[in-house]
Amino acid sequence: MTTILLVEDDPWLAELEADVLTQAGFVVVHSPHAPSAIAQIDETQPDIIILDVLLTGSTAFTLLHELQSYGDTKQIPIILCTNMAENLELENLRHYGVRRIIDKMTMQPDDLPAAVRKLLL
Amino acid sequence: MNKSEGFGLGFSEKAIDAYEVSSLTAAAHELKSPIALMRQLALRLDAGDVSPQQRRLIQQITLTSERALRLTSDLTRSARLEDALFELEPINPEQLCRDIATELAPLFEAHGRSLAVSHRAHPLLLVANRDLLRRILTNFSDNALHYSQPGTAVHMQIQAFTKTGTVRVGIRDFGPALSSDMWRALRKKLKHAPQAVHARPQSSGLGLFIASQFAEAMDGTIGATRHRDGATFYVELQASRQLSLL
Numbered sequence: 437m438t439t440i441l442l443v444e445d446d447p448w449l450a451e452l453e454a455d456v457l458t459q460a461g462f463v464v465v466h467s468p469h470a471p472s473a474i475a476q477i478d479e480t481q482p483d484i485i486i487l488d489v490l491l492t493g494s495t496a497f498t499l500l501h502e503l504q505s506y507g508d509t510k511q512i513p514i515i516l517c518t519n520m521a522e523n524l525e526l527e528n529l530r531h532y533g534v535r536r537i538i539d540k541m542t543m544q545p546d547d548l549p550a551a552v553r554k555l556l557l
Numbered sequence: 558m559n560k561s562e563g564f565g566l567g568f569s570e571k572a573i574d575a576y577e578v579s580s581l582t583a584a585a586h587e588l589k590s591p592i593a594l595m596r597q598l599a600l601r602l603d604a605g606d607v608s609p610q611q612r613r614l615i616q617q618i619t620l621t622s623e624r625a626l627r628l629t630s631d632l633t634r635s636a637r638l639e640d641a642l643f644e645l646e647p648i649n650p651e652q653l654c655r656d657i658a659t660e661l662a663p664l665f666e667a668h669g670r671s672l673a674v675s676h677r678a679h680p681l682l683l684v685a686n687r688d689l690l691r692r693i694l695t696n697f698s699d700n701a702l703h704y705s706q707p708g709t710a711v712h713m714q715i716q717a718f719t720k721t722g723t724v725r726v727g728i729r730d731f732g733p734a735l736s737s738d739m740w741r742a743l744r745k746k747l748k749h750a751p752q753a754v755h756a757r758p759q760s761s762g763l764g765l766f767i768a769s770q771f772a773e774a775m776d777g778t779i780g781a782t783r784h785r786d787g788a789t790f791y792v793e794l795q796a797s798r799q800l801s802l803l
Contacts, residue, residue, distance in 0.1 A: 449594050452601055490590075519589040522630065523637075540593045541626045545600050 438556060439463045441482035443473045443499070444517070445492045449540075453486070453517070453548055460549035470494040474502060477509055484552055489518040500532040513555050517548065585632035592629065596622035620664045624699060628764065631692050635767045638774050643686040645775060647797035650683055650690070650726045651676070654713040657694050661702075668702055671710040681717050682797035683724040689771040690792070693779070694726060696764045697790045701730035705787065714789070717796060727782070727791035740783050768792070 440457055444450040445468045454464040465480050467473035469492050476482070485503075489496040496516065503509040513535045516524065521539035529537070536551045599618040607615065654674040665672045694713070701711040709731040716725045765779070772779045777794040 446590060446594060449597060452594075452597055456601075519586075519593055522634070540597075541589065541630065542623075543597075545597070545604060 437463050438484065438552070439465065439480055439482045440552060441473060441476055441480065441485045442466045443468075443470070443485065443487045443491065443496070445469055445488060456545050457486075457549055457552070460552075462549070462552060468492065470496070470499040470502075473499055477503075477512070481508075482512060484513050484515065484555055486515045486517050486548065486552075489516060489520050489524075497532075500529075500534070504532060515548075515551050515555070517543070579636065582633055582636035585629040589626065589629050589633075592622050592625045596626065616663075616667060620667055624664065627692075627695060627699070631696065631764070631767045631771075634688075634692065635770045638770060643689065643774055645684050645686055647682045648685050648687055648690065649680055650715050650724060651680055653687070653691060654694065654715070654726065657691060657698060658713065661695070661698055665702060665711070669707045670702060670705055672698060672702075673710045673712050675712055675714045677715055681715055681724050683726075683794045684797050685775050685777070685794050689775055690726075690794070693768045693771050693792050694728065696768050697728035697792075700764055700790065701728045704732045705730040706732050718793075721793075722796050723793045724796045725791050725793045727789040729784075729787065729789040731787040734783065734785055734787070765790070 438461075440462050442450060442454055442457070442464055444453060444466070447468070450466050450468070454466055457464045465476055465482065467476045471493070473485075473487075477485075487496045487499065491499075496518075500514070503512065503514075510533060512533060514533045515536045515538060516529070516534055517538045517540060518524070519540045521537050521541070524537055526534065526537050535555055538547055538551060596619055599615050599622065603612065603615045603619070651674060658672045658674050661672055698711060698713070705711050711731075712729040714727045714729055716727070717723075718725065769779050772792050772794070775794055777792055779790070779792050782789040782791070
């Protein structure tokens, strides 16, 4: 069973995304901010991380740096799900483990499960 | 800090403008999250079992959210104009207009209107940044939608001006005519763009202000033509030299 760590500080959006992913057959654990995400990663060892960029407190980039510091966590593929997609270039973020960028402003409900499935292929 | 405190501390008017623009941009960025969430909630609702009337309301929420997101995105984009280099390339405006018409078709349909692209036998090319030109034309189309009469088609038209070596892409709506006073004010302000332009009644002119900034970043201009039954808002850009090869 694929476990996804969803890092999203908006509780309603997190609930919505977790619901869609759960219905698609994935196990979802949620963290509202970077420090709790670190704890969840140690505890659950997720297969994939879905990460918002502008989080309460530390941003996603702090978390990305932290994940790159350890041999095991740097292997976890990351999907950025953000309102800042138009400002980000996937190529510049690949070395942080980012494999996909999803634009929250245009995404459809099925986009998240579809992106996860593609990474699992 | 408010505006008067800013003057008291010796800020120049330009600095105040910069402060206002950055505040506006910050506000736009903050608005993105709740609007994007409303859109997601509406899409989720749409996936459920709802009546046709409820589905129509859900679609209206989705389309309205998408329109608001376009505006916030344009605002944040306009704030980064000075920091960015824009790749200018030869663009077929008719093709771009067709792409925009396809993208906005559900929005126009929901409002009982349509968006048509006037076909040219001989395609024209202009020099522009694809993203900025798309934003300008989408903005004008959004504006035309709200000022055109129900049941009418908004037309996207492309014209070449050989004397000035420019290509004009206009969005023609069919709605209430602008009054002479309003037209004079609009023309005066368009000449002094970029600045906030009160384009139409009940409009802040913010969209037009952003469009003028985007056009200026591509060495282009925006303008408007008044008709007895509506108006045309246009952007004029340099024609591509590849034009002569066609």
